[in-house]
Structure formats: C-alpha cells, structure tokens
Amino acid sequence: MRDSALHIRSLTLPLTAKRGRGLRSASASQNRRQGNESMYKLLIVDDEKIEREGMAEFIDWNTYGIEIAGTAWNGQDGYEKVLETHPDIVMTDIKMPVMDGIGLIRKLKEEFPDIQVIVLSGYGEYEYTSQAMEMGVKYYILKPCDEERMLPVIEKVKDEIEKTKLEKRKYDTTVKKLLPLAKEQVFRNILLNRETSRKEYDIFLGKMGEHKDCVSLLGFRNPAARFDALEQFVIENVLSELYGGENILMETAINKDVLFLIGERDIEKVEKSVERIREEFSRVNGQAIQVALSDTGAIEHVSALYTQVRELFQIGSPSDDAALLYPERLSGFEGHSAEFFRLDKMKAAKDYADILFEVYLGFMKMNLRGVEAEQKKRICGLVYQVSCEEKEDDIERAFDWDGISSDDDTLMRTLSVLIAGLGDIDLDSGKEQIRMKNILQAVYSNIRNTDLSIRYLAREVLFMNEEHFGRVFVRSWDKKFSTWLREVRIGLAKEILSYAPETRVSALAELVGYSPDGQYFSKAFRKETDMTPTEYCEWLRKENSADQGSPENG
Structure with missing residues (x-):
C-alpha cells in the first residue's frame, strides 16, 4: 500500500502556497475563454482513490485550459471511459488490477492514436516506463505527483496536440487541393491501361458510389488542335448545367479529347447538351468538334469504353449532321476492337512474337463470333488507329486498308507489322531480323x-x-x-x-x-x-x- 498521506501533503501544500497565483490567473483564464482557445479533456486513471480524486479535485484545471473528462480505477475502466468521453489526454498509472497501464496504452495506441498519454511512474517502475516509451509515449511524471511537476508536462502535451492539429489542417488543405488532380490522373491512367496501384484504384472507385456497375464515357474531340483551358471550362460548365453535375463522375483530358465519366446514359439529355456545346464552338471560332458516347459498362471496363469512343471518332467525322456519335446510331458498328484485341498487351509487347500472338488471338475470337471478312478489315483499321493515338505524339498516321486483301492471313500480317512499327520493334534492319519475322509469320499462318x-x-x-x-x-x-x-x-x-x-x-x-x-x-x-x-x-x-x-x- 502506498503512503497516500504523504502524497496528499505533497499535492496539497503547493496548491495552498499558490492559491493566490490561481486567483491572479482568473483573468488569464477568462481571456483564454474569450479567445475561444480549446479546452482539453483529461482522463485520470489510477487505482488509488485518494490520489485519483486528489489530482482531479485539488487543481484548478480550468485555469490551465483543462477539463476533467472523468476518472477511472484501472485500465479496463479507463478504456471504457475513453469510449464514453473521448478525451484528448489520458494520464495513467502503471500498476493497476484487471488491466494495467501498459495494457491500456496498447489499446489506446491501436484504436485512438491521436490521444496523448502521460504515464504516472513510481520509483522502481522504470521497466514499465520503458515499455510505454517503446509504444510511443513521450511524457511521464514521477510519483508522488504535485502541481509543479504535473503542469509543465501538461503544457508540453497541449503544445503537442496543437502542433498535431496544425499539421493535420495543413495536410487536409493540401490533400483537398491535390485530390481532384490526383483523381483525374488516376482516371487518365485507367483509361490508358497504365499501371495503377490498389490504393489509387480505390480512390477511383470511391468516387463512383452506386454507379460502379453502370457507367458510360462521353468524349469531345477537336480534330484541329487540343482544347485549351477555357474551351474545356466551357464544355464542363454547359454539360453540368444541362445534363446535371451530379451525373458527371470524373473528367480528364487526353491529347485532343476531353472525357467525362457519366453515371446515367440518357441519350436525349446528352444530345441537347452536345447541341448547345457545338453551337458555342461554331459561334466563337467556327470549329466543328466531334462528340461520342460509349455503351454502358461496369467500371472495370472503362478502358474498353474509351477504346469504343475513339473508334466512334474514327468512324464519324466533324461534319456529320449527327451531333452525337454512339453505337446504336452507326450502321455496321458490330462490337468494337476491345472485345477481340487486347490493346494494352499489344502496346506492352517486347518483341514481334508477342504481337503476333495477340493479333492471332484476336482473329481467333472474331472467328468464334462469326465476324465477316470486311468487318474484320474494318476492326483491324480501328485497332491500328486507336494504337496510333496511344503514341500521344500528334503524328498523323494512315494506312489504306481498302488496298489489301480481306483474307485472315493478309490482315494478320499487315496489322502485326504496323503495330510492331508503332512499338519501334526491329523487323527489317538485317538478315537475322527478316529471317525471324518470316519464320514467325509462317508459324502463325x-x-x-x-x-x-x-x-x-x-x-x-x-x-x-x-x-x-x-x-x-x-x-x-x-x-x-x-x-x-x-x-x-x-x-x-x-x-x-x-x-x-x-x-x-x-x-x-x-x-x-x-x-x-x-x-x-x-x-x-x-x-x-x-x-x-x-x-x-x-x-x-x-x-x-x-x-x-x-x-x-x-
């Protein structure tokens, strides 16, 4: 049993000696409250009732900006009081029944890492204090406690809390500013099939809410040049006004395209918005822009939806009477290339053998689905054009697909060579390269x-x-x-x-x-x-x- 009487003398005498200082501090306390300085909630945990109540009652805590949230007689009781009162500071003894101070600190660090802990340590308890410090506790007070020992530590803890709050506010402000840019970048990476971390993908999914299984992609393209910042602003504002900002989930710009992920595919509403936007562009600078709307799909297939939008741009033209291009409007649009060809694999191919594998696989899929010869040629043209856009170098590339035969072997060889050229894969610089190209083509034929x-x-x-x-x-x-x-x-x-x-x-x-x-x-x-x-x-x-x-x- 501890010498409680001795402790009360050490606690009470300083209070008595400093009662005048406490009175003189009343005006400071009033100024603190008028300045709206936060009051910090303190929970005291000690198994000795006389010590616990002495610390809670004999110090004018309000003077120092502290509100007593409560007291507890062991670690388990303290943990329950934490759940109930949500204190900023927990001041805890070490040796207590049921759950000791180390057990309480461990639970607080796991579940409430923002709570600051002060350890009340007696002589001979250095081993326990060391354990607490290993768990991140910075502050301790050697027993017996008195006001002069406690208050400097309390002030340091308050400063630590304020510093943490300030850093959190700065961090939150920075994140708030950067989050839209980060989400846009993640959206862009997913559209382009670039490597995306699980954390980044979760940020992207978090924006989707209930729309994860039903989204469409709306794309605007200026064939003449990239949209500038003002033009993008006009598109976004008109679309938000007429189509509804709540239906626009994300947006980004890639090369000459401005893209919006939308959660409701209402073609009539989209067409009205598009007509207004095209009128604005025609009136201001005489530009004819293209607008395409993909099918509806699950969020994990958004890259394929972007492929479809780019294919629609290739099939249509800026002078089309139709304000909006979409699959149902275009005759002969039987599926799209992403259904058959893995454009990301073709782009990542390290050699010609990898490209031929992907091209041949695409033809196997088309044959299984009964795609006719001319449609195969059309799809090959779309694969090449979309792959050209992946280069992001604004170089115009064209190939006359009408000038070649429609048999599978000719189309496969032509498409594989064109894709290899986009990937800077050497096929013809020497006899060895030419020989291997011929061997690989012969194998797949x-x-x-x-x-x-x-x-x-x-x-x-x-x-x-x-x-x-x-x-x-x-x-x-x-x-x-x-x-x-x-x-x-x-x-x-x-x-x-x-x-x-x-x-x-x-x-x-x-x-x-x-x-x-x-x-x-x-x-x-x-x-x-x-x-x-x-x-x-x-x-x-x-x-x-x-x-x-x-x-x-x-």
Whole structure:
C-alpha cells in the first residue's frame, strides 16, 4: 500500500502556497475563454482513490485550459471511459488490477492514436516506463505527483496536440487541393491501361458510389488542335448545367479529347447538351468538334469504353449532321476492337512474337463470333488507329486498308507489322531480323496444321535447310522449336477458354493445331498447366466467382 498521506501533503501544500497565483490567473483564464482557445479533456486513471480524486479535485484545471473528462480505477475502466468521453489526454498509472497501464496504452495506441498519454511512474517502475516509451509515449511524471511537476508536462502535451492539429489542417488543405488532380490522373491512367496501384484504384472507385456497375464515357474531340483551358471550362460548365453535375463522375483530358465519366446514359439529355456545346464552338471560332458516347459498362471496363469512343471518332467525322456519335446510331458498328484485341498487351509487347500472338488471338475470337471478312478489315483499321493515338505524339498516321486483301492471313500480317512499327520493334534492319519475322509469320499462318513442325516449315514453307533453321531458332529463343510451339499453342488455348469457356475440347484442339480426338492436346495442356482443359475451365470459373464476390471487387 502506498503512503497516500504523504502524497496528499505533497499535492496539497503547493496548491495552498499558490492559491493566490490561481486567483491572479482568473483573468488569464477568462481571456483564454474569450479567445475561444480549446479546452482539453483529461482522463485520470489510477487505482488509488485518494490520489485519483486528489489530482482531479485539488487543481484548478480550468485555469490551465483543462477539463476533467472523468476518472477511472484501472485500465479496463479507463478504456471504457475513453469510449464514453473521448478525451484528448489520458494520464495513467502503471500498476493497476484487471488491466494495467501498459495494457491500456496498447489499446489506446491501436484504436485512438491521436490521444496523448502521460504515464504516472513510481520509483522502481522504470521497466514499465520503458515499455510505454517503446509504444510511443513521450511524457511521464514521477510519483508522488504535485502541481509543479504535473503542469509543465501538461503544457508540453497541449503544445503537442496543437502542433498535431496544425499539421493535420495543413495536410487536409493540401490533400483537398491535390485530390481532384490526383483523381483525374488516376482516371487518365485507367483509361490508358497504365499501371495503377490498389490504393489509387480505390480512390477511383470511391468516387463512383452506386454507379460502379453502370457507367458510360462521353468524349469531345477537336480534330484541329487540343482544347485549351477555357474551351474545356466551357464544355464542363454547359454539360453540368444541362445534363446535371451530379451525373458527371470524373473528367480528364487526353491529347485532343476531353472525357467525362457519366453515371446515367440518357441519350436525349446528352444530345441537347452536345447541341448547345457545338453551337458555342461554331459561334466563337467556327470549329466543328466531334462528340461520342460509349455503351454502358461496369467500371472495370472503362478502358474498353474509351477504346469504343475513339473508334466512334474514327468512324464519324466533324461534319456529320449527327451531333452525337454512339453505337446504336452507326450502321455496321458490330462490337468494337476491345472485345477481340487486347490493346494494352499489344502496346506492352517486347518483341514481334508477342504481337503476333495477340493479333492471332484476336482473329481467333472474331472467328468464334462469326465476324465477316470486311468487318474484320474494318476492326483491324480501328485497332491500328486507336494504337496510333496511344503514341500521344500528334503524328498523323494512315494506312489504306481498302488496298489489301480481306483474307485472315493478309490482315494478320499487315496489322502485326504496323503495330510492331508503332512499338519501334526491329523487323527489317538485317538478315537475322527478316529471317525471324518470316519464320514467325509462317508459324502463325500454319498453326492449325497438325503437321506443323520444324521439318515442315523448313521444307514446305521457308525452303531452307532444316538444321540451319533449328540453329537459328535456338539462338533466338534459347529453346527448341517444338517446345516453343507447344507453349504458344497451349497459351492460345488458355486464352480462348477464358474468352469462350463453352468451347468444346475437340473444337479447341483443332483451333490450335491438334487432332480433334483431344488426347494429345489434353496431354500437352497438362504438361504446360498441370491441369486438363476441363479442370482449367473449372479453375477459371472459381477464380471469376471469387473475384466477383471479394470486397475489392464489390
């Protein structure tokens, strides 16, 4: 049992000696209240009743800008009082029953990190004080306590609280200024399929609210030049006024486009807004601008919606009578390139083999969906034009697609070479590059042929020595041709199962160059994936179900 009487003498005598100072401080206290200085709420936690009540009652806390929030007799009681009173400062003893001071400090640091803690430490309790300091406690008072020992520490804690509040206000002000720019940048990165962190993506999703599963993209394009700041301001204000600011979720500018993510696809309302905006531009500077509205889609597909908007710009023209371009208005707009081609993968391709893989996969998807030859050519043109825009260099690039044949092989070779050119991938600088380009093109032209082998290509297609072919290939890929071919075929099969899981194993085997009985195909598939095609489909189904049900995708 502690010497409580001795403690009361040490606590009371200074109060008695300084009672006059307390009276003299009344005017200062009044000035503090008139100046609206914050009162800080203090909770005292000590298992000794006489000490606890002595500290709470015998000091004129109001004089020092402190309001007693309450007292508690152990850590658990103190924790419950914290939940009830929300103090700014907790002054706690260490050795207490039920829950000691260390346990209380641990809970406060985990759940209420902004609360400042003062430790009341007796002689011989340095080990406990050290634990408290390791948990971030900066302030302690050695028992027995008196006013002269307590008040300087209290003043330091108050200064710490004010400093923290000031830093938080500055931080909040900075964040408030930067957040719109940050959200716009995240929106832009997502539209362009650039790498985005989970935290950035959460910022983007947080802006969507109830619209996560139903958004559209509205794009404005000035074919002559980029919109300046004033022109963007006019578009935004007119659109907000006529379409409703609450329906505009995000906006950004990319090259010659100003883009708005909208949560309600009301074509009639959009058209009225667009007519007004086009009138303004025509009146002020005689410019004809293009406006396109995508289909509705889930927020995770917003990049594909941007691809669709860019395709609409390519199909339409600024002089069109229609004020607004959208898929339902354009005849022959059967789907869009993002349904078949992974433009982000094509853009990120490191070599020509990667590009050919993506182009061939796109044609496999189009064939599965029954897309006709002329529509394939049209889609290839859109893929190229949209890929050109990804360069963001304002260089006009054009290709006469009408001047080439519409067969799959010609279209695939043409598109793959054009995309390689955009990626600065060397195909023709030397004999080795030209030879490898020809080999890769020959592989994909014959990939459905069950007889495809190094011998077949060397003798029947490329007319070169078989051994030389093998050496060239191993030198380029550091693996045998048969191994590489199996990896490509099974890679294509996996992508098709992901795109069209209803595809039968026998049909899939034929698509990638195996016999339709599926036995050899299933064996090769297992060698690459450790699963049969059927098991892989089941795995995909479970993965998709898990993604749709997770909080991150909610």
